[in-house]
Amino acid sequence: MIKKILFRNSIHRKFLSAMTGLIISLLVILTFIQISSQKNILESELQTRIDLMKRNLNERGKAFSDNLALQVENAIASFNLLSIINQTDQAVKEHEELSYIILMDSKGEAHIHTLNPELQGTRLTAKEDKFAMGQKTAVINEYVKNGKGFMEFIVPIQLGAELWGGLRIGYSLEELNRVIVTAKGKIEKETGEMVIRSIFTCIGFVIISSVIILILSTRLSRPLIRLTQSAQELAHGNFSAAEKITVKSDDEVGILAQTFKNMSKDLRTSYEKLEDYSRTLEQKVEKRTKELAEARDQAVSASESKSQFLANMSHEIRTPLNAIIGFSELLSSLVVEKKQRSYLESVQTAGKSLLTLINDILDLSKMEAGRMEIHYEAVNPHMLFHEIKQVFEIKILEKGLDFLMEIDPDLPQSLLLDETRLRQVLFNLVGNAVKFTSKGHVKLSACKIFTDEEASKLDLTISVEDTGIGVPEEHRESIFDSFKQQDSHITKKYGGTGLGLSITKRLVELMNGQIVVKGVDKMGSIFEVVLRNIPVASTQALALKEDQPFDIGRVSFEKGRVMVVDDVASNRNLVRAALSKTGLEVVEAEDGQKALLLAKEHKPDLILMDIRMPVMDGYEATKELKGILKTQDIPVIALTASSKVGNPAKLKESGFDGFLAKPVTMRHLFKEMSRFLTSVEKPVPILEHNVDDTPQESLAPEELKRLPDLIRTLREEFMPQWEESKGAMEMEAVEGFSERLLKLGEEYKVPGLIRYAGELLEFTRDFDVEQMETALKEFPGIVKKIEGEE
DSSP states (O other): OOOOOGGGGSSSHHHHHHHHHHHHHHHHHHHHHHHHHHHHHHHHHHHHHHHHHHHHHHHHHHHHHHHHHHHHHHHHTTTOHHHHHHHHHHHHHHSSSEEEEEEETTOOOOOEEOOOOOGTTTBOOSSSHHHHHHOSSSEEEEEEETTTEEEEHHHEEEETTTEEEEEEEEEHHHHHHHHHHHHHHHHHHHHHHHHHHHHHHHHHHHHHHHHHHHHHHHEEEEEEEHHHHHHHHHHTTEEEEGGGGOOOOHHHHHHHHHHHHHHHHHHHHHHHHHHHHHHHHHHHHHHHHHHHHHHHHHHHHHHHHHHHHHHHHHHHHHHHHHHHHHHHHHHTTTTOOOHHHHHHHHHHHHHHHHHHHHHHHHHHHHHHTOOOOOOOOOEEEHHHHHHHHHHHHHHHHHHHHHEEEEEEESSSOEEOHHHHHHHHHHHHHHHHHOOOOTTEEEEEEEEEEETTTTTTEEEEEEEEESSSOOOOOOTTTTGSSOOOOHHHHHHHHHOOOOOOHHHHHHHHHHTEEEEEEEOOSSEEEEEEEEEEEEESSSBBSOOOOOOOOOOOOGEEEEEEEEEESSSHHHHHHHHHHHHHGTEEEEEEESSSHHHHHHHHHOOSSSEOOSSSSSSSSSHHHHHHHHSSSSTTTTTTEEESOSSSTHHHEEEEEOOSEEEESSBHHHHHHHHHHHSSSOEEEEOOOOOOTTTTOOGGTTTTHHHHHHHHHHHHIIIIIIIHHHHHHHHOHHHHHHHHHHHHHHHHHHHHHHHHHHHHHHHHHHHTTOOOHHHHHHHHHHHHHHHHHHHTTT
């Protein structure tokens, strides 16, 4: 569609507007300058005239005052002051400009006062009178009194060397002021007339110039408009549009028109070639797309086959491998002959190496398929590092190495981590350090940096340093590739598949971290792992050993509802799991704003409130809760990782009823909750997955009412899943079945079912095929036992 050029968008209108605006602006500026200049000239002439009139008045007044002062001095000396009084009265009457004559002695007493004769013989106290008494020499003073202006000549009267008094002669400035006002009025009138004349002149000039500009702009823009219309037609594929253009001049517009015609011809030729190429390209793309689709289908099929193969091979290899490793360990305690024990040790070493290789390949396959998941839980990093030291202690002693540990003492006792994957990373790094170091030491270090003011998250840096063979700079990137080591000599000497560091790097990246290698070739290496934004757990990773054993299964609260407010989902899950065994209903909110809405709706009996959260923090949310009539009586316990908020005054001001610092033990959590909720302690037997236990022994009465729903879910949903998992024996399927069964057991609070699902999940993740098969076979018996005792 060819777009029509509107006048308001055309160059014609823009040029006309610009030139008209320019002319008007210039006229306004010039007129303003001319009027201002003329006004300044008139005002300057007026000021000159005023100055001249004042100067004349000064000369007359000075001459008159000097003459009259001399006469007054002679009359005073001859004691004939009466004659001077008559002369002054006559002078005031004869001179219109002369307003008054005042003769006063040094004490301020008036002897002559023509302006106010009644003041003669009195002492004068006005401001201008006092000013005149203080003058020792002749001066001229201008002042305004009662709205009238005066120019006063003050002449001191001397009798010999002494000052007798002063003579004041005042001239009225009314006439001068009238002249000034009249002159200013004339100036304003002339200025107004000039403005009116200038406006009419400008209007006429603008009309004439606009007509001229309109004619010129029309002539200039018409060829451009034709060129624009032709360009639009050309853009829509009409290559003959340029043929209508005629070139009538050799100026810029003419050259543009000729260039446009030549361009349209070239475009027509190029377009014809492009159409031929496009037809050929479409055929090639169609053929290539078909080939890529076939290759993609083959790749997907190969990937599925690989996954299925790895799952089957895992089952087939692990079953005999477990027997090999297990029986070789039993035989090692029975065989005494040195050579036979050597053979057994070789078998054990080979079995463990094979098991490690299988685990590495399966982990790598999971990562490549995007099926590796990170499971966060409360972990005590200090215990994990100590465990690593214990595992490698014997090997380090055999090689005569030193094992050093530098762990930040302020590192929190409980962090949300995937303990299994972090242990795997540390095993790989420390194991490599021990393997490639023949003398010196291996050092494990850990430090932290809090990433927020509330100390609820931190960056954890773990480094493994050794004095072994080191890693050359050119190999520091490639060693993280799959099946890669520095060179074949190292592979022959130290062994290994080259998968360990590749898996380690991918695991670290899955845990929101990065790994780098440093050091000097032949002088050792440093592998540094940085895990970012690790939350501090709300609960202890391990229960503290206390005088009285603490079993949360023996603690129960009266029926109630608790709200857990925390922006970290893992923290909410930990508290929910702990409280689910106590008979309490748990409501969750990830920020203070949602907590307000849910508190109004559910009205919980207790709120566990984190301090630092997005949208609305704990302080603000608690203040809002305490200010609402419906929620102001709900107790709120502050639950945070920061020690800075433990200020009782600040907590009380914000409305908190209690405070717990993360990581918190279950004993401390329940103790604090017992201040606001009624708790009871009762035995809760654990239901084992054998045929002699019954679910009624471990379920509360309200949970027994839900037992039919549990049985129906097990029969209709989980039995078909069990059949599928058992038949396929795929680790992923069994693991998913175990996780769903564990959630079901937690939902219905059946300890035996929880324990069975947990053990099955543990066997699956440890690739313990025999135990996994045995546990799977027991599942129908568990279901029948629960169903039979309904």
